[in-house]
Amino acid sequence: MPLRVLRHPSVGIGSTEFCLHGTTYAVRKQMWNRRFLRRHARPLLLWPVIASLIVLVLWGVALTHLQNDKDALTAQAEQLAHARVNGYAEQINRTVAHIDQATLLVNHLWMEEPGGVNLEKLYVDGVFPKEQFHVTIANDLGDVLGSTLPTPDPVNFSTYGWYQAHKTNAGLGLLVDGTALSVRTGKPVIRFSRRLDDLAGSFAGVTWVTVDPAFLTTLYDGRDLGEGEFISLQLKNGPLLASKTGGAVTLNSVFRSDLGFTSAAGLSHEPGERFHDGQARIVAWKKLSPYPLITVAALAKPHIYAAHNEAAADTQRWALAATLLLIVLAMVGTGYAARLAWRKEQDMETRSIFQLAVDAAREGFYMVRPCYSEQGAITDYEIVDCNERGAELMGFTKDQLLGKCFRALCSSEHFPSTFSFFERGMREGFFEDEMRVPSERFFKADWVQRRLVRSGSGLAMTIRDISESKAHEQALTSIANTDALTGLPNRHWLTHYLPSAINHAAHYHTNLAVLFIDLDNFKNINDTLGHAAGDELLRAAAARLGALVRANDKVVRLGGDEFTIILEQVHKLDDVAHVAQMIVESLGEPFKLGNASGNRVRASIGISVYPQDGTTDDALLKHADIAMYSAKAAGKGRFHFYQSQLSEYLLMRVSREEALRQAIERDEFVLYYQPRVDAATGKLCSMEALVRWIHPERGLIPPSEFIPVAEETGLIVQLGEQVIAKTCAQLAIWRAQGLPPVPLSVNVSALQFNQGKVREVLAQYMARYHIDPALIGIELTESCMVADGANVPxxxxxxxxxxxxxxxxxxxxxxxxxxxLQELDVDVLKVDRAFTKKLSQSQQGLAFFKAIVSMAQALDIEVVAEGVETAEQLRLLQTLACSEVQGHYVSRPLPADEVPALMRQRFLFPHLQAVG
Known part of the structure; x- marks a missing residue:
């Protein structure tokens, strides 16, 4: 409708008021302003938003830089604290070990000649360090019998707590007493004491070493300690023994309260309230083993962050100045944008219809008019106008398309849906949808977005080609639902598909089976041949599974070595069992991985069936998983259907794993030792350390019950480290007892070896217990030695x-x-007991063993026969010139307290069977 502008006759030009169809100009202007703000809110807000974003980025970058700088300083400080506490701990450990050895020496001399230990002579001969600590012996009445510290007057220590503790408890070992004043010198000392026993094992007195607290801190050079930094030594129960800040040594704790160091080692950030001087600190600590001591190193945070805080203040000032400048620029830009928008709004009022055509450069625009029958009903829609893009989308030029009706453009099959689309636009005034273009493609696109707007008696239609975005969307959906390694559907796909499959089975009253498949021994492939071979095996296994099922069945990779198969329209359980058996047999066939063939895995399969085993996807998957664990426990390479009692078995398995985890934490494992002897003479050559679990309720548990669980759960890494530590500690004990040194070998699992930490663990404990490397051997399986990967050599x-x-x-x-093995520089081959057993059973067994010995001798590799149980086996091995033998014929595995007798005996063959 045209706009009529009338000038009111009673108003002058200076205050002209217009009437627009009865609406005053003031009201009209107010409405126009509101519409202007609605239309141009985004452009007007662009400058403030951009300025705000820049400010956020500016402050974000500044604060991130400052935080990164602070984090770097913190990391450096933490690393320094760790280094200091570890270095100090190592020094203290060695010092206390020397003190401990002094008490052990006195104890040993006392056992040989009670009351006859001459400490003064030992001190003069240099057995004890001079001017560092003093050694004293008191008898069973507490009277001092001898001391490296001059004692002019008789002194009795029987009333002291540490003396009484040794007297009433024979198993205390080395006892460390807190700082106290010496009764002989009046100076603060730290006492390290040990009980003395007579030959009958009764209390005979106490020997102790006293040390000046300053001596334990002079071990550490304090010149690199900065302001507020210190190192200290304290007992595990809290009392401070000595502390050092710079060059000053103090016996006063800087802590207001005990920090309660619960873990073996660690680092924490402590607030200033925890310290007497009020300075916050980074505190690192380490507990010494086996001594009840803790070393502590602390760095003052004000000293660490002093330079950082100055830089932070400068950065914040610059960021604030930049923020103010951006605010000014945003205000100027917003004013300029408002002026431009105001001018453009004048033109937009007259071009609202045209806006539909230029809404997006890739859109086709059409003006559509309804066609009426003689009775006044709409029968079709005609294109009365369009742009070039619109004509191009429909495969015409603009001149060719104008005047055409949609009945002529669409097939009879698809015209009703097109007609319905226009009807809805006429009825609702606005409608849009997305459409997949039919096969005859009257739009030159796969997908289009259609939009209708009622305009007078007709419709304005825009068409946008969204094929590319739809294809991208479908590609993303495919990626999200497909396993990248095997190309199979993944777990995400299964969570959406399985519920619909269950609903389909429920609607048609059919059964549905879920097969949960786990590849047995797959972990060994990864550990020995490498992850590349493992990936190749998974792809091959996926191909075999796909070839065994029907086209409408689904094979899914859940992750790792786990697969799921959905069998729909199941009529008999025998059919499911048949498929499961085929899978077991197919996956049991050897795989060729790279250049290596003969690699075998087996499959354990658990099966649940809808509806008897569950009516939801979670229930079916859970029960199939439980059934799979039952199949694996029954011997692997088989399948089991779900039964309700299997849930109890799974709980038991989880309980077994948790029990093993707690046993490792509580150190419930001991080592037994089985000797290896010279095959010709029976002379003790070496021993193998074998781990045993001493369960608090079940007693001694053999390795066959817990080693497989440890391997499967990865706990073998922690257990293996404990075995190495115990082996080194036992060698140190036998050395202290004066026994002849005998090498020990330790078994290392493939998982330990492939994690690459065996060397670090060995080095750590050999250094801790001062073990000669020649006394340690590492026993590895063949699979470890020939695994595929450059890291093995x-x-x-x-x-x-x-x-x-x-x-x-x-x-x-x-x-x-x-x-x-020669290329890998192997020292010893331990031939499996299966070949030893066959020695006396067949000529082939004898010939095979002879071949091994001959080739090993040619390569300068010693051969040890495992599992020697009879004199006949020993005789045959001697004739074959086998280097060494090991087995029950020589000795069963023995606990540590029975080994010294063997070590003193040295020749272990029974007298009647020894051969020269």
């Missing part, structure tokens, strides 16, 4: 550089050859 070489021997355990059960 590197790791073996690193272990060899420590000076320890490399032994191959259970040789003959893997895939290696003697030539391969």
């Amino acid at each position: 590197l790791e073996l070489n690193a272990i060899r550089k420590l000076g320890v021997k490399l032994l191959i355990d259970d040789f003959g059960t893997g895939y290696s050859s003697l030539s391969q």
Whole structure:
């Protein structure tokens, strides 16, 4: 409708008021302003928004930089604190070990000649360090019998708490007493004491070493300690023994309260309230083993962050100045944008219809008019106008398309849906949708977005080609639902598909089976041949599974070595069992991985069936998983259907794993030792350390019950480290007892070896207990030695550089050859007991063993026969010139307290069977 503008006759030009169809100009202007703000809110807000974003980025970058700088300083400080506390701990450990050895020496001399230990002579001969600590002996009445510290007057210590503790408790070992004043010198000392027993094991007195607290801090050079930084030594129960800040030594704690160091080692950030001087600090600590001591190192945060705080203040000032400048620029830009928008609004009022055509450069625009029948009903829609893009989308030029009706453009099959689309636009005034273009493609696109706006008696239609975005959307959906390694559907896809499959089975009253498949021994493939071979095996296994099921069945990879198969329209359980058996047999066939063939895995399969085993996807998957664990426990390479009692078995398995985890934490494991002897003479050559679990309720548990669980759960890494630590500690104990040194070998699992930490663990504990590397051997399986990967020779070489021997355990059960082992510089082959058993059973067994010995001798590798149980086996091995033998015929595995007798005996063959 045209706009009529009338000038009111009673108003002058200076205050002209217009009437627009009865609406005053003031009201009209107010409405126009509101519409202007609605239309141009975004452009007007652009400058403030951009300025705000820049400010946010500016402050974000500044604060991030400052935080990164602070984090870097913190990391450096934490690293320094760790280094200081570790260095100080190592020094204290060595010092206390020397003190401990002094008390052990006195104890040993006392056992040989009670009351006859001459401390003064030992002190003069240099057995004890001079001017560092003093050694004293008191008898069972507390009277001093001898001391390296001059004692002019008789002194009795029987009333002291530490003396009484030793008297009433024979198992205290080395007892460390807190700082106290010496009764003989009147100066503060720290006392390290040990009980003395007579030959009958009764209390005979106490020997102790007293040390000046300053001596324990002079071990650390305090010149690098900055302002507020200190190192200190304290007992595990809290009392401070000594502390050092710079060059000053103090016996006063800087802590207001005990920090309660609960873990073996750690680091914490403590607030200033925890310290007497009020300075916040980074505190690192380390507990010494086996002594009840804690070393502490602390760095003052004000000193650490002093330079950072100055830089932060400068950065914040610059950021604030930049913020103010951006605010001014935003205000100027917003004013300029408002002026431009005001001018453009004048033109937009007259071009609202045209806006539909230029809404987006890629859109096609059409003006559509309804066609009426003689009775006045709409029968079709005609294109009365369009832009070039619109004509192009429909495969015409603009001149060719104008005047055409949609009945002529669409097939008879799709015209009703098109007509319905226009009807809805006429009825509602606005409508849009997305449409997949039919096969005859009257739009030159796969997907289009259609929009209708009622305009007078007709419709304005825009068409946008969204094929590319739809294709991208479908590609993302495919990626989200497809396993990248095997190309199978993944767990995400299964969570959406399985509920619909269950609903379909419920609607048609059919059964549905869920097969949960786990590849047995797959972990060994990864650990020995490498992850590349593992990925290749997974792809091959996926291909085999896909070939065994029907086209409408679904194979899904859940992750790792787990697959799921959905069998729909199941009529009989026998059909499911048949498919499961085929899978077991197919996956049991050897796989060729790279250049290596003969690699075998087996499949354990758990099966749940809808509806008897569950009516939801979660229930079916859970029950199939439980059934799979039952199949695996029954021997692997088989399938089980779900039964309700299987849930109890799963709980038991989880309980077993948790029990093993707690046993490792509580250190419930001990070592037994089985000797290896010279095959010709029976002379003790070495021993193998074998781990046993001493359960608090079940007693001694053999390795066959817990080693597989440890391997499967990865706990073997922690357990293996404990075994190495106990082996080194036992060697140190036998050394202190004066026993002849005998090498020990330790078994290392494939998982430990492939994690590449065996060398670090060996180095750590050999250094801690001062063990000669020649006394340590590492027993590895063949699979470890010939695993696919460049890191194997590197790791073996690193272990060899420590000076320890490399032994191959259970040789003959893997895939290696003697030539391969020679390249890896192996010292000893331990031939599997299965070949020892066959020695006296057949000529082939004798010939095979002879071949191993001959080739090993040619390669300068010693051969040990495992599992020697009879004199006949020993005789045959002697004729074959086998280097060493090990087995029950020589000795069963023995606990540590029975080993010294063997070590003193040295020759272990029964007299009647020894052969020269």
